[in-house]
Amino acid sequence: RTEKERSIIKDAYAFDSGKGLYALNPEYDSFEITTPLYDMAGADDGGTFDESLLDGLISSMDEASLAGDMNALTSAETSFISENKLGSDSAETVKRAGTALYAAGSLRNTLSKVWVVKQFNMGVTGFTIFFAIFSVVGINLLAFGLALALDTGIHGQKVMRSIFFLPNVLSMVIVALIWSLLFVQLLPAVTGVKEWISDPHKTPWLLVLVAVWQGCGYYMIVYLAGLQNIPTEIVEAAKIDGASALQRFRYITMPMILPAVTISLFLSIANALKSFDLIYAMIGPTGYATGTVPFVMDIYFDAFAQKQAGMATAKAMVLFVAIFILTGIQLFTMKRREIEA
The missing domain is CATH 1.10.3720.10 (MetI-like)
Structure with missing residues (x-):
């Protein structure tokens, strides 16, 4: 396990003394990350969008995060913001979610590498x-x-x-x-x-x-x-x-x-x-x-x-x-x- 992998895992988990267990920090929880996207207004300058478009955005950002492709992630964010005419507050919410999903994707990739034993899978x-x-x-x-x-x-x-x-x-x-x-x-x-x-x-x-x-x-x-x-x-x-x-x-x-x-x-x-x-x-x-x-x-x-x-x-x-x-x-x-x- 590399020092970078140790750092990623250490940042993602915090020890819960009450339960005696390590718990995932909320900023790495996909549900917590994407909730603000659904809570935000359609656009603070009059634009609107359907929630199904958010599903597509989240799916695209998730795929880019797991692939470690920051360019694809930024492209998905920019396209969504411009196509739906989002205002500054909503655009910032989308960018924060993208950054958090990228960090969560790095964590998932790290865990799959260090915790899963590679073996034959039918x-x-x-x-x-x-x-x-x-x-x-x-x-x-x-x-x-x-x-x-x-x-x-x-x-x-x-x-x-x-x-x-x-x-x-x-x-x-x-x-x-x-x-x-x-x-x-x-x-x-x-x-x-x-x-x-x-x-x-x-x-x-x-x-x-x-x-x-x-x-x-x-x-x-x-x-x-x-x-x-x-x-x-x-x-x-x-x-x-x-x-x-x-x-x-x-x-x-x-x-x-x-x-x-x-x-x-x-x-x-x-x-x-x-x-x-x-x-x-x-x-x-x-x-x-x-x-x-x-x-x-x-x-x-x-x-x-x-x-x-x-x-x-x-x-x-x-x-x-x-x-x-x-x-x-x-x-x-x-x-x-x-x-x-």
């Missing part, structure tokens, strides 16, 4: 694919295994079926809160490992774990229904003919349960690709730091945080086409196998 598309593959495989394998276990007629089958299905009844937000409590408070106290959900190496796998835990109960019911629809006469005949358990599973169970596999894969693939509520409740905007933002959450931030409705709509259409093509191929392939079986 990105939005990469994480979406990662989450879809491992959650779909995990959910279906676990659900199928549970269905096979419950289909053996073990004691307490109905109670266990209800227990396994219970997570699917819970709201995704409740599920997220339960697991967040485990990852933030319980597991660090039990294991001594402080970082769980905030560790970029663990977070993707933990999200997959929670998704599998929450979703496998529903698909277990689908597989169990498929297993119970297999005629017992066929199974008994195979036993009489000397077929082993593995042979019965391969040549009777698997071919006859393919319709259940088809619908389970279709639903789990579509749900995984458009997953939002669970990840948003557990991670929120910090997902960009841990590389765990799925496609739908990125669309949400584009539309409502960045105010880029056009970009969000375009991404939503791309996601729709991707889901349509993938699930279409999956249905076509599985239906052909059902007919062959």
Whole structure:
């Protein structure tokens, strides 16, 4: 860490003795910086402007500040002042805000450099694919295994079926809160490992774990229904003919349960690709730091945080086409196998 970086961070934070923490100084707070812009009169010489123009100015100044481009920042200020015919007081307010945003941008760049560990980041598309593959495989394998276990007629089958299905009844937000409590408070106290959900190496796998835990109960019911629809006469005949358990599973169970596999894969693939509520409740905007933002959450931030409705709509259409093509191929392939079986 250079002396300049130390100076920037030292100037930006002050120690709060009451709370025993360092707090960000108001002059580096973007909200505090931009509030005077919205409070100022349109122009003290009769000019007026719409607040949407202020949004554009702030966005331009913010981009220039993060890029460290003082010329672009000054150009944005000058253009706004001249185009809206601002008076001296309002023009001074704009310039003060620009200077403060530039300092805040320098702070953000410094913090991102000295506090963030550089590592491989899957990105939005990469994480979406990662989450879809491992959650779909995990959910279906676990659900199928549970269905096979419950289909053996073990004691307490109905109670266990209800227990396994219970997570699917819970709201995704409740599920997220339960697991967040485990990852933030319980597991660090039990294991001594402080970082769980905030560790970029663990977070993707933990999200997959929670998704599998929450979703496998529903698909277990689908597989169990498929297993119970297999005629017992066929199974008994195979036993009489000397077929082993593995042979019965391969040549009777698997071919006859393919319709259940088809619908389970279709639903789990579509749900995984458009997953939002669970990840948003557990991670929120910090997902960009841990590389765990799925496609739908990125669309949400584009539309409502960045105010880029056009970009969000375009991404939503791309996601729709991707889901349509993938699930279409999956249905076509599985239906052909059902007919062959």
